[in-house]
Amino acid sequence: MISDNLSRIYKELPSGVALVAVSKFHPVERLMEAYSAGQRLFGENRPQEFAAKVPLMPSDVVWHFIGHLQTNKLRLVLPYASMVQSVDSLHLLDAIDRWCRDNGKVMDILLEFHLGAEESKHGLDEQQIRQALSATREGIRFRGLMGMATNTDDEAVVEQDFARIHSLFLTLQREFPHHHAFDQLSIGMSGDWKIALRHGATMVRIGSDIFGNREY
16 A cells, blocks of 8 residues: 555655655556655656646645656746756756746756766756856756666666765765755665665655556
8 A cells, every 4th residue: 555655665764854756657546645644745757747736636735846847848847846856957947047037936956967877868967067056046946966876786886876976966065055955865766765865865756666556
């Protein structure tokens, strides 16, 4: 049961580490099972699905967008999200900033570091992340980094990936102290979240370990 899965995960999560329940491809009924068990923070990665689910869930749900976001889909996400974890390009960052300034909102964001070995993954390199943090944007509040480890069964590779992003995270905190809210490191998913905890994760994004296999 979803409630049992959540209970088991929370028993292993250290205090101060947020659990993002990744609810993509699961129907609202299953999200409500998690909600009834006490879960309030949910992550979605498809704009249309995100926008469709928001009005069907209770108003105290906290929504994070965690997938690739195209600039022509901002209106489906930004009015409802409390955080966009997956800012993977400077172009997207500028577009979010413009939308937020035009609509009187300040958006918490994480910069997505291209961490794993796969070329297919989205994300910024270290130079682009520093470029982003060097500019002032009135519609953006930089909250930290997000990343995904290489998709591999080799735990040593995953350890190296998470150690690398944690090191960058700490370095950026020292280099950009004026970003006072830069305190979140979102790493770790269903297959590797326990490893991520050893490398400074403040958020873990867990889907299948909560909801089981996708419904569709």
